Amino acid sequence: MTGADSLQAALIAARCVHFAAVSVMAGAPAMARLAGPGATDGDGDGRRVGWLVAAVVALASGAAWVAAEAGQMSGDPADALRPSAIGDVLAHTSVGHVWIVRFAVLMVGLALGLWPQGRRWLSARAAVGLAAAASLAWAGHGAADEGVRGWIHVLADAAHLAAAGLWLGALPVLLVLAFGPPPRAARALAAFSGVGPALVAVLVATGLVNGWLLVGWGPLAALAGSPYVRLLAIKLVLFAGMLALAALNRLRLTAAVAREAEAALPALRASLAIETALGLAVLAVVAALGVTAPPTSF
Numbered sequence: 001m002t003g004a005d006s007l008q009a010a011l012i013a014a015r016c017v018h019f020a021a022v023s024v025m026a027g028a029p030a031m032a033r034l035a036g037p038g039a040t041d042g043d044g045d046g047r048r049v050g051w052l053v054a055a056v057v058a059l060a061s062g063a064a065w066v067a068a069e070a071g072q073m074s075g076d077p078a079d080a081l082r083p084s085a086i087g088d089v090l091a092h093t094s095v096g097h098v099w100i101v102r103f104a105v106l107m108v109g110l111a112l113g114l115w116p117q118g119r120r121w122l123s124a125r126a127a128v129g130l131a132a133a134a135s136l137a138w139a140g141h142g143a144a145d146e147g148v149r150g151w152i153h154v155l156a157d158a159a160h161l162a163a164a165g166l167w168l169g170a171l172p173v174l175l176v177l178a179f180g181p182p183p184r185a186a187r188a189l190a191a192f193s194g195v196g197p198a199l200v201a202v203l204v205a206t207g208l209v210n211g212w213l214l215v216g217w218g219p220l221a222a223l224a225g226s227p228y229v230r231l232l233a234i235k236l237v238l239f240a241g242m243l244a245l246a247a248l249n250r251l252r253l254t255a256a257v258a259r260e261a262e263a264a265l266p267a268l269r270a271s272l273a274i275e276t277a278l279g280l281a282v283l284a285v286v287a288a289l290g291v292t293a294p295p296t297s298f
């Protein structure tokens with residue numbers, strides 16, 4: 001494996017961890033807020049520490065992401081470990097300026113996580129998490145276009161990232177609740193079932209916009225040969241799996257848990273655990289997708 005290959009692998013790993021951390025920062029407090037006081041009272045500090053860990057992981061993986069990009073931009077992988085080269089990227093490139101703003105948002109997140117407070121700060125945490133997730137649009141392919149096309153792309157990407165964060169970040173909270181008192185789990189599931197379809201609709205609509213701008217409508221045979229399109233196809237298969245489990249939770253298991261908790265909870269736990277694992281797999285695929293040249297760039 002060459003230095004450039006290891007750097008690419010390190011960049012993809014940092015992107016994947018970062019996507020997961022900002023998803024938790026956005027979705028976990030939003031889900032706790034949505035589930036209502038009855039569903040999450042009594043574990044405020046556990047929740048705050050979990051969010052604090054997500055903020056620290058987002059900061060560390062963000063730093064690794066920028067460092068790896070510094071090595072890729074200069075063509076010398078060793079620059080990924082040179083503070084001066086990383087400083088140059090932050091100070092003298094547009095993506096560097098985006099990261100300076102993003103690091104500031106994550107630092108606000110860190111402060112919010114360090115400072116003990118009650119439920120009323122859940123919205124503030126969710127807002128910081130959403131800003132951290134959506135602002136990634138300016139660090140990806142979405143920022144490559146200009147003019148009206150550029151605005152359509154970056155705003156679609158920002159909405160895509162926000163919806164992805166809210167869905168994936170809510171799953172760990174639902175999974176923890178599925179191991180608690182059944183009435184709380186049923187209440188939280190019912191609350192999430194109210195917003196889940198809207199998140200899916202935003203993801204599909206903005207995903208199609210991204211797909212149109214990055215893949216285009218070329219002949220299928222030519223597109224099938226593109227590594228980018230193959231990665232996107234894998235992502236859509238994983239997404240279909242998540243959708244099927246989300247539908248099972250919404251249409252079957254939510255009512256079953258409310259009706260006959262002991263019998264239904266094991267199935268719910270398994271479904272949520274698999275949905276979360278598929279969500280992490282989607283993030284691993286988009287971590288590679290975002291650094292792969294899309295067909296329209298040719």
Ligand code: HEM
Nearest residue numbers: 019140141142164203204207208210211239282286289290
């Ligand atoms: C659970 C569902 C989904 C999650 C968690 C998810 C997550 C993401 C993330 C994190 C990115 C940003 C990548 C980057 O900035 O580099 C992204 C980009 C993208 N997503 Fe999704 N997405 C989901 C569903 C979809 C669907 C349903 C479609 C298509 C209909 C789609 C199409 C795309 C495309 C084309 C991009 C652009 C990638 C690029 O910048 O090159 N996604 N997605």
